[in-house]
Each structure stands twice: as C-alpha cells, then as structure tokens.
Amino acid sequence: MNILFLLHSYPKIGGIEMVTQTISQYLKKKHNLYYLARISDNSVMADQTNCFYFPSKSKKESIIFYNNLITKLDIDIVINQGPFLPFNSIISNSKRDKKVRVFSFVHFAPGFEFERIKYVWMTEKKPLKRIYKQIKTKLGLNTLQYNPEKTRNKYRTLYDICEKTIVLSPAYIKTFKDIYRLKEQTKLIAIPNPTKYTCHDTNILGKKKKVVLFVGRLELESKRVDRLLSIWKSIENKGDWNLKIVGDGPHREELERIVKNDNIKQVTFLGQQNDIQPFYEEASIVTLTSTYEGLSLCFIEGIQYGAVPISFDVSYGNQELLKAISPDILIEPFSIDMYSRKLAELMYNDAYRNAIAEKALKKSVEYLPENIGEKWDKLLEPV
Known part of the structure; x- marks a missing residue:
C-alpha cells in the first residue's frame, strides 16, 4: 500500500x-x-x-x-x-x-488543552506580560476557557x-x-x-551507574524541571549519584540559574542530544515531574535498559505503564516530599531498585x- x-x-x-x-x-x-x-x-x-x-x-x-x-x-x-x-x-x-x-x-492525553491553558502563562519570559497572562488565565478570559x-x-x-x-x-x-x-x-x-531503542545486553543492570536521568523539553508549562531540581536539592546525602538533564528549551537558562543560585550540587545540563541511548544505558532511574503527560516516550525508552521510571500520577498513560511495573513509583501530585523520599529510596536501596528494574525490563517488551x-x-x- x-x-x-x-x-x-x-x-x-x-x-x-x-x-x-x-x-x-x-x-x-x-x-x-x-x-x-x-x-x-x-x-x-x-x-x-x-x-x-x-x-x-x-x-x-x-x-x-x-x-x-x-x-x-x-x-x-x-x-x-x-x-x-x-x-x-x-x-x-x-x-x-x-x-x-x-x-x-x-x-497526547485527550483534553490536554484544557489542562495546558492553566499554565501557559508560564512560558512568557517578560515579567509584566507574564503577570498579565496569569491574571487573564485565572479570570478565565482565554478563548479556550470561555469557549x-x-x-x-x-x-x-x-x-x-x-x-x-x-x-x-x-x-x-x-x-x-x-x-x-x-x-x-x-x-x-x-x-x-513503539520504542526507538532496543537493548540486547542481558547484563545491562550490572552495568548501571549512579545516574538519575531526565529527558525532555526544558520548559515550565508542563515538564516543570524546576520541581525536579527542588526534589534533588532536598536529598541531602546524594553520595556518588548525579542528576543528568538531557534536552533543551525556552527555560534552560532559568533552570541553570536556579541550580547556581540555590547551590544545587551534582547536576549536569547536557543539552539536545541526537542519540540518547548511551544515557539510558547508564541511568538507573529516569524521572519526570510534569504537570500533565500523555504516555511518556522517555519512560518507554528508558525501561528498555532497565531504568526505573518515577513520576507524579498525572496521566492515565503513564499510570498504566508504571502501575504494571510497581505502584510505588507513582507519586501523589504534587508532593515534593513524597517524591523526594521515594527517589532517595530508589537511590540508596540497590535490591529494591533492581527488583523494580527487572519488572521494567519485562514490561518493555510490549513496546518493541x-x-x-x-x-x-x-x-x-x-x-
């Protein structure tokens, strides 16, 4: 055809x-x-x-x-x-x-437009316009809101x-x-x-590094990487763990300023990458802190390599995927404390993390x- x-x-x-x-x-x-x-x-x-x-x-x-x-x-x-x-x-x-x-x-998740309109003002970089758009949104004056x-x-x-x-x-x-x-x-x-990546290494979990990975667009409307930075900062004893952020977007500079001004350690911004496979191969955990999602491609790709996904429970698509692996990795929106505690547990407890990683690998076959x-x-x- x-x-x-x-x-x-x-x-x-x-x-x-x-x-x-x-x-x-x-x-x-x-x-x-x-x-x-x-x-x-x-x-x-x-x-x-x-x-x-x-x-x-x-x-x-x-x-x-x-x-x-x-x-x-x-x-x-x-x-x-x-x-x-x-x-x-x-x-x-x-x-x-x-x-x-x-x-x-x-x-995407059906109805995302109605959720997105609540936060679209956050994409405005100019302070006065941002305030104006925020007020307009709160008053329900956007076309999508009143019609x-x-x-x-x-x-x-x-x-x-x-x-x-x-x-x-x-x-x-x-x-x-x-x-x-x-x-x-x-x-x-x-x-x-479907996933772009397929792992053929049967010993992939034995080669994992102490890496927490984010893959996505750096913006504050939906992905909310600022939440991830707050969570990462709250974990006091990070040991040898590092947070790697892959992607670019309109708020990268703002997010990098947060890291610098708040003195958040062990964070690396890697920018846009044509090939993300090496990052999935080394990552033990792949994370999202979005306000809304559909069915996240970074989770479908990450579990191919046994990276444990963790996310706020904000979408049926991710919920279906993560619940099949472990209900523990779905976090109540938008509790920074609960997310921080679960992320720390995954980082510190190797046996617990590896058990979930094994389940992630089994689930990954469905997306080949x-x-x-x-x-x-x-x-x-x-x-």
Missing part, C-alpha cells in the same frame, strides 16, 4: 517525528511511505526523498496540493500524525478522493472524518469520548508508541517495534 503521513513538521527532533521515524522502519518493509508537512528542520540529517511540503499556508492552495499529491502518489491511506487540527479542512475537503482511508493518531465547545467541535469533526482515531492507552478511549463529548466511541482504539507494528498491521488491513 501507499501510505502518506501528514505532519506539522518533518523531519525534526521531537516526539511525534521520532515516533514516525521509528514506526516507518517497520512499515517500509511492506509499504511505500511518503510524508507531507508544513515545515522541515534543515538541521536534522534525514533522507527527505519522499518528503513533500505545502507551498503556502493558504487553505485553498493546501487543499489543491493535497488532492493532487494523493492522486500523483496513488495514496491508499493517510496517517494524520498529531493530530494537527488545522488539517481537518484539508483531509475532509469536498473534492478529496473518498476511497482514501484516513487515520488520526492522538499523541471550550469550539475545541471540542474540532475533535468531533476529526472523529467523524477518520476511519479510526487512535489514542495511546485504553484508558484514553473513555477520556476522549467524555472530554470531547462524542455520542459514541466505536471508532476509537488504543495503540501505544515488532510488537507495536503488529497492531499497525491489523489497523491497516483492507476493510
């Missing part, structure tokens, strides 16, 4: 783009794959032979380009990766080839357009239906993301590309 992935940006170093590349390695053995995006990141080295880009932001021009490309490439299936809601009008245009099957993958039905309607339209809408976890099926107020849910299914690929095969089967 000829499959077209529809993305906002591609290629790019980002979660959705990385997942697309990973599943593409599996699918390209059986199918012809193409990619259509708004923008590309020229700093990313990738084969762009089968990549196409909309000529402009014009809705009319985009529809014409999309329809022509579908015909030219003889596309059978469109995969709406994101989903990027402005694509609704393109994939549902009246002149489209209606024989083309469309699937949308929701790569949530507009957003819900976009997701209902998306659901109607697609043959299937795919969420990351079975628990998100009901969440999607309830939050976006669908009348039914028969076209909703769950397929988690071949296992997730089988779910894709079933999804894409001709009707």
